[in-house]
Amino acid sequence: MAAASDDAIIRFENVGLRYGLGPEVLKDVNFELAKGSFHFLIGESGAGKSSLLKLIYLALKPSRGLISLFGHDIAVTSRHQLPALRRRVGVVFQEFRLLNHLSAFDNVALPLRVAGAKENLVKKHVTELLTWVGLQSHMEARPPTLSGGQQQRVSIARAIIARPRLLLADEPTGNVDDVMGFRLMHLFEELNRLGTTVVIATHNMQVVERLGHGRLLLDDGNLTVKPPQPKKETVAAASRLSKGEEDALAAAEQAAIADPFGDFPDENETFGDPASLGNYL
Ligand SMILES: Nc1ncnc2c1ncn2[C@@H]1O[C@H](COP(=O)(O)OP(=O)(O)O)[C@@H](O)[C@H]1O
Ligand SMILES: [Mg+2]
Helix, strand or coil, X not given: CCECCCCEEEEEEXXXXXXXXXXXXXXXXXXXXXXXXXXXXXXXXXXXXXXXXXXXXXXXXXXEEXXXXXXXXXXXXXXXXXXXXXXXXXXXXXXCCCCXXXXXXXXXXXXXXXXXXXXXXXXXXXXXXXXXXXXXXXXCCCHHHCXXXXXXXXXXXXXXXXXXXXXXXXXXXXXXXXXHHHHHHHHHHHHHHCCCEEEEEECCHHHHHHHCEEEEEEECCEEEEEEEECCCCCCHHHHCCCHHHHHHHHHHHHHHHHCCCCEECCEEEECCCHHHHHHXX
């Protein structure tokens, strides 16, 4: 595999994507993401966010254009080398995609076992991470018996267990309340601070405007890149929130900041301090 010498983790050049004989859902997409960067991928429902993420984690091939991942041009990378590239990417899926016949432990263990890790290491790391996301007493539970928030944390643990260099999340706050949404965002920020490159798809502009970061804007399949933005203290004017909604959002963020890893709603479970992941990642 020929590797480029620069710092780009992902590069797209004139990438187009169509499903079957349908219209192009991504058109002439050009961007590159530097190692260690943090971007929100923003766009209305149907804009192409999930499709773009699928191209990045190599679940889809582009109809045209060039995609390079970790400096490797995908088109000239042989089939048997792709799984190794894919293993460097952690994905938090919108609909979790946990295997329902396996326990939470075995779901999280899967990426390590696939990579051939020794079972004593698997046990150590999976126990550590599941404890860290507050699920130490649910390790043997099967996903259908877990709440949405619990399944989401299993899916996050699975995404980071193999120490990905790139973490992708598809609308990770779609099924949680605003406090949990901010907590998850702060968790992704912490992973980023520890060195992981992060891309998070969302259509929640309010949260995005509060957190700043670079942005990939998708509109009808066209992508525009915006550099990191200053955080907005108040977003009411920009996003046409009512004063009441704006206040509720601010209160949610304050609650998340005051208790960043704290109890999950109605559950006696606690996130570990993300800083402690420094030993892990
Ligand atoms: N498997 C598929 N087959 C055909 N069309 C699809 C498929 N997946 C997505 N699309 C279409 O591609 C467009 C972008 O979808 P998607 O990437 O899911 O957008 P988003 O994640 O932003 O909501 C939509 O018009 C959607 O209907
Ligand atoms: Mg989507």
